[in-house]
Amino acid sequence: MLIPLHLLPESGPELTYTFSGQAVDPSLRPQQSVEIASPIASPVDMGQLQQFAHLMERYGHRVLPMRMVYDRLYACERLAQGYGGDDPVLRDLAITLFEAYERAGEWVALTH
Numbered sequence: 001m002l003i004p005l006h007l008l009p010e011s012g013p014e015l016t017y018t019f020s021g022q023a024v025d026p027s028l029r030p031q032q033s034v035e036i037a038s039p040i041a042s043p044v045d046m047g048q049l050q051q052f053a054h055l056m057e058r059y060g061h062r063v064l065p066m067r068m069v070y071d072r073l074y075a076c077e078r079l080a081q082g083y084g085g086d087d088p089v090l091r092d093l094a095i096t097l098f099e100a101y102e103r104a105g106e107w108v109a110l111t112h
Contacts, residue, residue, distance in 0.1 A: 052065070056081070058087075063078050075097075076098070079094045080094075083098075
């Protein structure tokens, strides 16, 4: 179930989210900000994915940012490849993206 963000209170007591009496994982709770025009719910910033793909391309490695959104194994392989390079900017970005994937846990990439 999707809850429109404007229906959530902005302040007040800490909200408790439950489903069938069970606490809901914090990563599945409603987000505080969403890119409304995008049909893609990504666990990481799409701008950072594009930057990562561009940096990888400099070193002759093709990366498909969209595939990194829905294929976790592919994403982790590419991030490891980027981290293994000599470019410190690419290494830092790979770590940043990896940490974002880890925080997100499992996700559904496409919404409709």
